[in-house]
Amino acid sequence: MLTDSILTLTTLVPAAGAVVVTLLPRKGRAVQWWTLLVSLVTFGLTLHLPFHYVYGQTGFQFEENYSWIQNPAIRYHLGVDGISMWLVVLTGFLSVLGTLASWKAIKSRTKEYYFLFLLQQTAMIGVFVSLDMFLYYGFWELSLIPMAILIAMFGRERGPRTALKFFTYTFIPSALFLVAILWLYSKTGTFDFVQLQAALSANHSLLTAKELCWISTAFLFAFAVKVPVFPLHGWLSDTIFEAPTAMAMVVAGKLGLYSILRFNLGLFPAQAREVAPYMIALSVIGVLYGALIALVQKDVRRLIGYSILSHLSFCTLGIFCFALAGLDGSVYQILNHGLSGSAILILAGFLYERYGTYDMAQYGGLAAKMPWMATLFVITSLSLVGLPILNGFVGEFLILSGSFPHHEVWVAFATLGVILGAAYMLWMVQRIFYGPQSTMVVNRSFPDLGFREQIALWPAVILMLVMGVASPYWMRAIDGAVSNLADTAAHTVSYLETR
């Protein structure tokens, strides 16, 4: 039965594909085609989930729950709810996009590259579907290693150095995180998320308040670095600058944000509320700080890097306001950002493949030569600045309007981000595509988007529009899953539930 083991299958297909990669010949494009096939199969498998998901039912679905090791009690427990289901689908989708984006960009050591690339997909899907802390931690760490190696091997200028920075940033907190998991296990006797949640909410004397505080802080620290949350973003700009496009697409955002939602809000709701005021402040600072620094960047990749900080800070804002609409919006915004942020990185990557530079000063007037590139770049930028009827607006609006009643002044400041967002994105568009043609653009002619590039981008762009006008389709599942994370005041009763 496909439904019974769909999560295992989805998780392991990329890894199995990775093993096959090692056997393929180095010459020719066999590795690429194979990876594309594996990605497509993975994506196809992830699509099984939304079609067989029982909407309106709370709790986890597609569960697989077996005892793995008796002592310590580690279970092989997989399952998804309305949040993680869409993140798995997103990962599958981005895996296809990532393959197409790497097609030409990665010219040497392709076997190594695609092996690690596929391993990375398994790790990310594993993070989203694991419901056993130990298993989860394994995938979490596994997601860091291929990433770090890929950055080191394929970094543009200072790969190894950046990889080390990335690794240090993400690894130290992960170590603390592991200690926290073990500590939790020693007190509760289980790694299983569902059991942990039940135990922690039923029995308040299992751990002292102080212990809970430490443990939840260790969790949050690890996740906040991975998001990243201001001021823990030191790794982000360099990593986005150096990493291959397919890695830059997935390095920030969804893993950390998902984990905050799942564990900090799911296991330690009281502690999460305790730190909420600080997280809200940091989020709002992150929104404005990221946007302002993006405004003065000269390099496309770095600009995108800081825009990522700004956009993701909206998500943490929505999460820590504990309003249902804000949480809905945050989850939606994770998806949006995964989609549109990836698209803009891919587009920038296609520019780089042609001209070999991300320096905006060298571009200018490109729209005359590459109208399709310009069109898709503008649409994606508009999605990122939150233009209504595109996807970004839905998330941004729900986050801000949902959070507003609780934190009026902070949210008002965060809303300033919509002005700055438009400023830096449109300025980037202007510097690359508009104005007089630069010497480089005049002297070097390249074809507009080719077939592979169009295939990679059109689905994403169409999805931006569809997600902008048909958000209830996604929200059905999300709303149900986050409703137990929100404050249960009268005003957060779901509209969907009342129907």
Add this chain to the structure above:
Amino acid sequence: MTDSLHLWLIPIVPFAGFLVNGLVGRKLPRALVSAIALIATLIPFLQVANIWFHFSSISKPYVENLGSWIVGGAFHADFALQLDQLTMIMLLIITGVGFLIHVYSTGYMAHEDGYWRFFAYLNLFMFFMLTLVLAENFLLMFVGWEGVGLASYLLIGFYFLRDSAAQAGKKAFVVNRIGDFGFLLAMFLMISHFGSLSYHDVFAVVAQHPEWQGGFITVIALFLILGATGKSAQIPLYIWLPDAMEGPTPVSALIHAATMVTAGIYMVARTHAIFDRSPFALSTLAIIGAATAFFAATIGIVQTDIKRVLAYSTVSQLGYMVMALGVAAYSSALFHVLTHAFFKALLFLAAGSVIHAVSGEQDMRVMGGLWKKIPITFVTMTVGVVAISGIPPFAGFFSKDEILYQAFISPNGGKILWFVGLVTAFLTSFYMFRLWYMTFFGENRTPEAKHDDHSHGHSHGIHESPLVMTVPLMILAVLSAIGGFLGVPEGMWGHNEIGHFLGPILDPASRVVGEGPELALAGLSVLVGLAGWAMAHYFYYMKPELPAKLAQQFSAVHRLLENKYWIDEIYEGLIVTPLLLVSRYVLKGLIDTGIIDGAGMAAGGTAQGLGALVQRVQSGNIRSYAGWLAFGAAVLLVVTYFGFTAHFSVR
């Protein structure tokens, strides 16, 4: 009325036109591109006209709900459309004037590259503008609101290889975003106080609570005002509109004169139930409107670019409308929206025809004496000039005079507002006739052998425009001539049809019906209009050397006006530059690179050192990784056991 009106078709048809021309227009012949674009605007116009003819049999407001759009928590917003009197007027303006401008554009843009792109954007604009006025909730209105900004961005930057055009497009979008920030906060406040963004719900809740006066209502209203100042180019956010003249002239006519810029007026009229509860917000509006009207008019008198004169005139006329809103004369504001759409679209299109005739030249100093050469343009433009100058019985007279009268008698208004409006009327007449004389009379100052390759590539000498351009001019001229009779007030033996039409939804029962000074005031404003004409006649026809002398004599004032009070420079110096400097040197340089990255580097350095150490002991990456694990664990344990915990406590 049981059968559906299919309102959704009205915006969707232009959207379909946009998609077709946007996706495949590049490969289509021009005739087909224009046919698609024209049909995509004609169908909505016919549908609107059809609705208009049996409008009285429709129960209002008529609502059409097409399904959920955004759902989150307790909040939901639908794709819901609404038709009432206010929407009807706007629909007629948008589709009617919009169609004429589409027709005109097929002539005006005939020789341009990117013809298909132009019409795709124009249809996109129609889609968003129609959505804006058809929306039944604020969020859907916001779709149109931001969407017209997008269309405007694309069309201002139509000649995107020109730096100034690209710059102006971005400026328009970003400045509008400042207004949108206000609109968004107003919506957040509405959600938290009213629980919904549907017009029906919001206004019902407001009506149920007569005790809500001022307070948070004022805050909502002020944020809405911020939104309106962005879209309708009022102080302090008007600065984008003059620059928006970088776009092709039909765009200036459609978007930056007749329709989009009136969105702010429409929005305030739509939310008048909120403004009625906040005298403070109304006064703010009135002051902003009067100040903008006067201020922009003063700039208008020294501009030499024909389109810029019209741009400042638009800002100024929008100021009148905002002033009318501020004195709670909502239907008067809408009346002026209507007449202004006629005469300002006419003026822009006629200016476009002039520019077309002189091969792309926009500087009035090198025009002159054109009336014989382009007679149709001359006659139609004259109608526009007379209409905007407030000379009866042309359209602008009735609507402007109504606003001045309301400002005079309204309890929210006052004689100061009225007086500022009157002075502005004088200035308006002056700068419009100045434009008229400089363009059409005197010596022809066009350099004969001018063979530039400006945007209008062909220079066959000065020539009248083709029929596709002049027929829309003629139609608009007729409308500008007689449009005012829709709103002749009772005080002037009229029936004020438009006031009665909009009355049920816009006007408070207490609306003052004119007696007393109405005729006297009207007489005064006619005199003022004629005085402006006379002065322009004296300066620019009888003694054309005089203005230069005066400019020299009062050079300080002249420079102040010519440089538009240096407002752009002041904003640049006080806001933009400091923001960029702080971002670059403090945030990026000091904090990000210095502190945050510095800390990261230090950590990285330590890691490298320790990593090397571990590697030396155990060799191999995975092992150093394991070593790090142990190190992390150790640090945590040390920290835990040595009492730093005292700082953490859970309430």
